[in-house]
Amino acid sequence: xxxxxxxxxxxxxxxxxxxxxxxxxxxxxxxxxxxxxxxxxxxxxxxxxxxxxxxxxxxxxxxxxxxxxxxxxxxxxxxxxxxxxxxxxxxxxxxxxxxxxxxxxxxxxxxx
Numbered sequence: 001x002x003x004x005x006x007x008x009x010x011x012x013x014x015x016x017x018x019x020x021x022x023x024x025x026x027x028x029x030x031x032x033x034x035x036x037x038x039x040x041x042x043x044x045x046x047x048x049x050x051x052x053x054x055x056x057x058x059x060x061x062x063x064x065x066x067x068x069x070x071x072x073x074x075x076x077x078x079x080x081x082x083x084x085x086x087x088x089x090x091x092x093x094x095x096x097x098x099x100x101x102x103x104x105x106x107x108x109x110x111x112x
Contacts, residue, residue, distance in 0.1 A: 002026045002101050004094045009106030012084050016110075020079040022094030022103060029072040032097045035079045037090035044093070048079060084110045
């Protein structure tokens with residue numbers, strides 16, 4: 001079983017940037033990896049995904065602002081978040097889709 005640990009969250013003013021990291025305890029090179037988020041009283045939603053081959057997909061509300069990337073040599077996945085908005089405030093989770101693993105999340109709070 002692979003454990004995922006997120007880091008890099010914090011408090012940021014609107015318009016700022018944060019870079020989230022997800023460290024895996026084992027190889028994730030063949031997995032499609034993703035970042036999800038869950039805001040208070042809302043359902044968890046997908047933010048971005050990256051295939052084993054590097055193909056990326058984004059939710060419409062983060063396109064052109066967020067960039068997902070991976071470093072398979074280090075078993076890590078990243079989410080660069082630019083032009084942050086208050087509505088980006090959520091707990092952000094790292095995920096692998098098959099098999100399904102979840103991290104415990106990292107809080108991102110964006111102030112107006």
